[in-house]
Amino acid sequence: MYTELERRLTAAPIDSVILRYGFFYGPGTWYAPEGGYAEIVRQHQYPIIGEGSAVWSWIHVEDAVEATVAALSLPVGVFDIVDDDPTEVKVWLPAFAASLGAPPPATVTVEEARKTSGDDAVFYGTKLVGASNAKAKRVFGFAPRGLEWLAKAPVR
Secondary structure (H helix, E strand, O other): OHHHHHHHHHHHHOOOOEEEOEEEEOOOOOOOOOOOOOOOOOHOOOOOEEEOOEEEEEEEEHHHHHHHOOOOOOOOOEEEEOOOOOEEEEHHHHHHHHHOOOOOOOEOOHHHHHHHHHHHHHHHHHHHOOOOOOOHHHHHOOOOOOHHHHHHOOOO
16 A cells, blocks of 8 residues: 555656654654553563564654654655664564563464454564665664664663
């Protein structure tokens, strides 16, 4: 769906800048300490699915705002607005739980997750691939902060 919208926009006879954002975190987001997913993690209801091999790209909301403002003067193109370190679920989710003082997440099989949460949850837990911000860094000096709860995680 999104790729079709991007294709149509880039084929249109207008100059356009497309920003692809990672998962938002920071104040007012689902992944803020007071956010909805934080509460689900605290309640031990956000498991790692299978090997937890999906790779998520994140963006702090303040970095997203800076990139959006910069987009007003960018050349035509598509830019991934994400942090520097796409991270596997099996890494970021336990670190997020620890940052909240929550227990480590449970692990469920792909089959269990498909039955209880559906195909989308399985995709986001096992198949999602990260994005690169290299173009944004090169073209307009994008410099996002690192994922806060990974910086606080104990060394593995």
